[in-house]
Amino acid sequence: MLRLILSRVALGLLTLLAVSVLIFVATEILPGDVASAVLGQGATPETLAVFRHELGLDRPAYIRYLEWLFNALRGDFGVALTNKRDIVTSISPKFDNTMFLAGYAALIAVPLAVGLGIVAAINDGKWIDRAANIVSLAAISFPEFFIAYVLILFLAVRSHLFPVLSTVFPDMSLGHRLYVVALPAVTLTMLVTAHMLRMTRSSVLSIMSQPYIEMAFLKGLKRSRVVFVHALPNAAAPIITVIALNLAYLIVGVVVIETVFVYPGIGQFMVDGVTKRDLPVVQACGLVFAGAFVILNTIADVLAILVNPRLRKAR
Amino acid sequence: MNEWERLQQAALSGRATRREFLRGAAALGITTALTSGIMVKAGYADEPKKGGTLRLGMEGGSPSDSLDPRTYADSVMIAASLAVMNCLVEFDTAGNPTGELFESWDVKPGAAEWVFNVRQGIKFSNGKTLDAEDCIYSIQIHRGETKSPAKGILEQIKEIKALSPTQVGITLSSGNADFPVILGDYHIVVVPKDFTDWQKPIGTGAYTLESFEPGVRLVFKNRGDYWKPGRGNFDTIELRNIQDVAARTAALQSGEVDAVNRLDARTVNLLMKDPNLNVVRTKGTGNRFCFVTRVTDKPYDNKDLRTALKYGIDREKIIESVYNGYAVPGNDHNLDALNPFYNTEMPQRKYDPDKAAFYFKKSGLGNVAMELQTSEGAWGSAVDCASLYQQALKKAGINLDVKKVSADGYWDNVWLKVPFCAVYWGRRMSADQAFTQVFGEASDWNDTNWKVPEFQKLIKDARVETDQAKRKELYWKAQEMIADDGGFICFAITDYLDGYSKKVMGNQPHARYDLNDNRIAEKGWFA
DSSP: OHHHHHHHHHHHHHHHHHHHHHHHHHHHHSSSOHHHHHHGGGOOHHHHHHHHHHHTTTSOHHHHHHHHHHHHHTTOOOBOTTTOOBHHHHHHHHHHHHHHHHHHHHHHHHHHHHHHHHHHHHTTTSHHHHHHHHHHHHHHHSOHHHHHHHHIIIIIIITOSSOSOOOOOTTOOHHHHHHHTHHHHHHHHHHHHHHHHHHHHHHHHHHHTSHHHHHHHHTTOOHHHIIIIIIHHHHHHHHHHHHHHHHHHHHHSOHHHHHHTTOOOHHHHHHHHHHTTOHHHHHHHHHHHHHHHHHHHHHHHHHHHHHOHHHHSOO | OOHHHHHHHHHHTTOSOHHHHHHHHHHHTOOHHHHHHHHHHHTOOOOOOOOOEEEEEESSOOTTOOSOGGGOOSHHHHHHHHHHOOBSEEEOTTSOEEESSEEEEEEOTTSOEEEEEEOSSOBOTTSOBOOHHHHHHHHHTTSSSOOOTTTGGGTTEEEEEEEETTEEEEEESSOOTTHHHHHTOTTOBOOOTTOOOTTSOOOSSSEEEEEEETTTEEEEEEOSOOSSTTOOOOSEEEEEEOOOHHHHHHHHHTTSOSEESSOOTTTHHHHTTOTTEEEEEETTOSOEEEEEEOTTSTTTTOHHHHHHHHHTOOHHHHHHHHSTTOEEEOOSSSOOTTSTTOOTTSOOOOOOHHHHHHHHHHHTOOSOOOEEEEOTTTOTTHHHHHHHHHHHHHHTTOOOEEEEOOSTTHHHHTTTTSSEEEEEEOOOSSHHHHHHHHHOTTOTTOTTOOOOHHHHHHHHHHHHOOOHHHHHHHHHHHHHHHHHHSSEEEEEEEOEEEEEETTEEOOOOOSSOHHHHHTHHHHOEEO
8 A cells, every 4th residue: 555655656756757858858849049039029149149148058958957957856946047036936926826726616616516416416317417417518618718708797897796807916815815716716617517527427327337236226225325325435536536637727727717817826927938938937837737737646546545445455 | 469368268268278288388488387377267277186006907017027127128017117217318298308317418510429417316215316327327237248128229339428427428439319219218227326136126216116026016106206296196006917908908997907008909999988998099109010021032132023012912901900990001111100200291002903913013023932921929910911911912913822930939030031021110219210220231130131222321321410301301211212112011000009097197198108108107197
């Protein structure tokens, strides 16, 4: 069991290393470098050369990579090439914001999706099952910015129930934060619910056709008891995996939502880093994102083992 | 009845606006004590009021922003720096250079030797009094080993020295009658000598920086007793970076911000109907959108082909369908109608497929292959403009291949590298700057590579000419030459569209930038 977890963690670290190499190579392949991206149309060969030398871009790529890697291991991601700000201090409030929004959306979405999924499974084929399916599928089928703009138009511009700008600042109270970020959280909820709901429903249903469930029914148990006590624990593993994937999406895939709601998250920071070819920023963001993915997947794996009695015991 | 009486009557009867009245009174030399009584009676006593928090929502910032003036490139940092700092030279509404921290100046004939008088009694936010050394330092940080975008325009400085604590002498390597315009460049803001801590800038502006989260928000507090009368009226400025135009518009509509820049031309008509908002339009001073051919490459070395390409673009249609009418047609050179040297008698070139076909035939090139490279990296709608161009040329029997290339690295790999591509140019405050940077033989950005000696001599002569009538003659000729012979197909110059809540005053259009030259924080007030 412990060995299993340790090997998962080791694999995760290896993945991170591979990701760091990939990101570095990708940013090297991109046309242009930070000097020409920052100076833009105003670049002359002379100012370019000065800037490149200032940034150390005139040294070989592998040296820059190794240097960065060793510093990163010490927790030092360096300074942004563009505005010379320390990357860790720039990223951490943005990462906190991203986690806040993701956590907020997850707190609404996960209970909603799993709950509705179970309800749908219990009432397989009835109107509530169909309604849950149709509504969640419709929500996921619209592009995210469309949902966002519709919510803004009706709930913010027309009725003034919520603010248009969801920007959070360090001096805001938790209650105020929850209010300001409500619209993006609802939008994200609508985006991730369908996937989790349908996975919950179908894995519960597939367990429901197993012989031991039939046995439980034959014992005379109520349907709800069969679902919660007999079916759900066995159906949990795929549900947990899907939840983990969706949580990861909430952390790394919300740059459009950040832009539309003017939310200061890490996604916009990374996009700006890519357009400016700010390699240390992209590396750091990429590593944070990869880390989020690896950690969530590892947790999902471990949880799936823990909830399933058959996996818990090593063979 | 004398002029003053006539002006008073015009004011009281409502025939003259507040502005016209003030301008007239100033021209007559009437004192404020006399005018203010009339102004109250005439009902336009909108003397700037103090107080309030101005909340700005602006595009043109990013998480990599910095207050170091050597990095400014877009609106948010320009507006932010002008809240905290002052320039040496300011521009009035019409775009003429006026004194700011350089109060006035003298020039010797030949326009190479300049003496600038430093405004006296101005204090920085750290208590230091402004002197000539501060001004010199603030210029020098853009010279020498630096990546400052202002480096190029300051290369003409041969010597700069303090003649006294209140006078700066600048000698140029060759004369330039527009040198004060150069010093008005937004990068050149004044800080105390040897200042380097750009996280906490010290300036002579109306406000001090409270907090700065790059790409998110800047907050400024009024530091009191601003040296410009009637300006610096707000208690607090909150400048928020809102890149998404729909979010910016929605925030203005819902009253979460008081002013925004860069409204969407496609939806601005609807916004104008909102009774709580003012839309301020600055006509035809924005970016100049162009397709440029390099005249040293085949087949564009053929003047008849270039003429055909200029007649073959449907400017009106592009302006209607891409810019929703919020642009003026370009006339194949890069001055706009607000420039004092704009050639008003040159006929506007119009779409004429027959003429295009005629010149194309005359070029004798037959069915020559031409490829126009375009990209969203050039500007948002460059690809649409290129397709409309392609269709318009087809009507004249000219085939143009349009190639859409990656937005990434467009300025690096395409512009100045391929013979026919899309490019936009911003406004330059003087005709000399406009021509020297875009068509000068020594410019690194001469994307048409059009270096006719006669033209080069013309702009050199105009640069040192201090007789305005003679300069006008030279610059008018220069515009004709570019439009007639150059490889520059300038089809549209866009409008600036600002949105304000009704309570924000002091929001008039300005010849340089939107949001009243990005100085709304300094110039505006609440009704």
